[in-house]
Amino acid sequence: MKNTDKLFELSKVDAVLVISEKNRMYFTGFASTFGYLVLLHNNKNIFITDPRYYEMAQSLSRDGVEVVQIANGTSATDALNDIFRNYDVKSVGFEDTELTVQDHSVLKHKLAGVKLVPVGDFICTVRSYKTETEIAYIRKAQSITDIAFSEILKVIRPGITERDVQVELEYQMARNGAEGLAFDTIIASGINSSKPHAHPTDKVIELGDPVTMDFGARYHGYCSDMTRTVFVGQPSGELRKIYNVVLLAQTMGINNAYCGMAGRELDSYCREVIKSNGYEQYFVHSTGHSLGIDIHETPTASMRSVDMLNAKQFITCEPGIYIPGVGGVRIEDLLLIEEDGVTDLTTSDKTIIIL
């Protein structure tokens, strides 16, 4: 069970009600499709579940969490109202970033005795600072992703399709320990590569094609994320130039990254290189994002980001250039920010790869 002192310091409520699957998983480390987690001050926590999870949830009681089973005929909100009454709770933080409008109106109706206060952004902030265990999971997820990349280089050749590359890459991640995907794999070859988030198609890979692969593994619930663009046969002069500009932009970003910098500053290191080479209009997304249980978490590195990149946070560095009708290049590494420096967790080669 995660320590919740920081959350209460930020949110100033009597209790926080955690309903979403991912936040329940974040705080408890326990995966379930149903449950209500009540966080109280001083790390007193109560987990409301039903008979499907009651036995498994006993692992939480060993962690000091009180586990409450909803009996037949009673509802979770009855149990919540009992808890709020027993602990004299007047204000309850809720996940405005996760709940639907309908969920909120039901809670407002059923929990009429308490004041509901939005605390979703505070939960995001707390989640952005990773524990050593979370860092270890993300490192492992990234190492699986790097291994899969080295394997896929043996497979890519003219005549196979984008879907073939996707299936093999996902197989290699699973084979090397991934429990799932961090997100839907992006494979984009030839002129498809000018679309930053293209889904793999039955397009056949041809000589001269760039192949952009953006993929990640999931390990103990935590994501990794990397992108490489490789070429099948000699690329055109223009694609080669684009590759070198993107690589230089990314290198500038990574080499200048430091603990305590602004996300927009990391973005500007990359964007300036692309701009000075005349491709500014073709860098159509932000430079980076953090990850964790979600593939996109705060902080972010974009032109408008107000986030700082602090110790124990992650950020990707993934500039790209995309020219419709020509093709695109993106290179993405995952950075871990720590007091004494920034570590690039992505170990795969970035010198131009021509298969």
Ligand SMILES: [Mn+2]
């Ligand atoms: Mn990414």
